[in-house]
């Protein structure tokens with residue numbers, strides 16, 4: 001017998017990636033397309049999203065399409081998921097990745113800030129998961145959902161040795177969505193649907209690029225691997241969790257954080 005190496009193929013599958021046009025989501029889109037899946041990207045407002053996603057499709061020879069839809073808009077999500085299922089599907093997997101943050105001291109935070117963060121990071125994740133979960137349950141189809149949470153579900157990030165990064169709605173929303181992951185996993189295991197969280201550490205994206213370089217240098221310097229990740233370094237875990245190699249994994253939270261949580 002000749003060793004054939006280890007490959008994971010998503011040929012014939014259709015993966016939905018929210019926020020798949022930029023940052024970590026863009027790396028997920030490329031990785032899924034490279035593995036052979038048709039990809040459907042949900043985005044909110046980036047004017048170049050359609051072009052970016054079409055380019056991924058062309059590069060890897062798969063069907064790839066961007067759909068403009070706010071993850072917190074239930075009607076739009078239900079309609080769009082049904083459209084994707086018809087156009088590129090049947091949908092076989094979801095990466096619920098879109099997320100936002102508001103950075104302000106606690107005393108300045110408003111209810112509007114709370115809604116801005118929780119509508120996307122918690123309700124938005126639920127909304128898309130429910131729309132796809134419902135499809136799968138109705139037609140007795142198995143599936144896998146990967147939720148992009150964050151190591152911030154466990155810690156309060158710092159800006160220097162003494163001060164926190166003031167984004168308590170973001171960190172608490174990630175704790176909430178990591179628990180939501182467990183709840184969905186528990187409810188939907190009987191339907192053959194696995195739900196896991198992938199929790200990145202610091203990654204070079206638009207979300208972190210706007211931070212002061214001094215803060216980024218401090219954050220990178222205090223974690224074991226000593227640097228921020230590139231978005232591509234998040235993709236191996238997502239590929240594994242979406243694949244059948246993860247058939248006994250559900251309700252877990254997997255940290256891809258350069259060792260940050262060991263301290």
Ligand SMILES: NC(=O)c1ccc[n+]([C@@H]2O[C@H](COP(=O)([O-])OP(=O)(O)OC[C@H]3O[C@@H](n4cnc5c(N)ncnc54)[C@H](OP(=O)(O)O)[C@@H]3O)[C@@H](O)[C@H]2O)c1
Nearest residue numbers: 019023024043044045046070071098099150202203205207
């Ligand atoms: N970067 C990090 O260091 C880091 C660390 C831990 C966890 N994370 C998590 O990883 C995920 C991706 O982060 P990122 O840094 O790659 O973010 P990013 O570069 O800021 O991109 C955010 C993406 O989410 C989409 N999005 C935001 N709100 C949306 C909404 N209401 N409906 C639909 N799409 C929406 C955006 O669409 P538009 O382009 O249309 O705006 C964009 O594609 C987030 O959940 C984030 O919390 C990031």
